[in-house]
Amino acid sequence: MYNPFPLLTRRLLMDQVKKGKRWFVRQTFSRGMREQLTAAFLIRGYKEEERAQVEEHMATLQQDGNAFLYDAKIPVHLEKLGKAAGQPVGYEVFYAAKVGTDWQPPELYERRIRDYIRQHHPNWRVRGDGGGIRVGLHEIFGELFLKFHHRREEYMIPFDTIE
Incomplete structure (x- = not known):
């Protein structure tokens, strides 16, 4: 499975706190799992004013026994x-860093995206002026999506669709 997210480091964590991230949601992250690991987790940071999104994210994780909400204002x-940012032995902890239309897919996924477009949107064409089809990678509550833009059309599909 494709995993676009970096490992959480102490520096990355502190940078996010300095940027105003207060809430950090932890969840099980199957895309980060490898055979020799006990578990892989994804951490997603939210600013203080994003509390409603935090609650919505946590609600999607009711079945995840590893889900946890950290409050960076609480020292413990x-x-x-x-x-977690120190990457304890047997675990890998990733950070849901920003992605979007500046994402460059690996060659394998670039081919799969082209095949998907050909199959589902045969009339879409790339224009010579650099316009046309744009594809971005987006994370929503720990799940990956591809967002397609073509002229005035815009829609998203789960990343799993092309895997």
């Missing part, structure tokens, strides 16, 4: 996040 939570 910040300390636990720091430990």
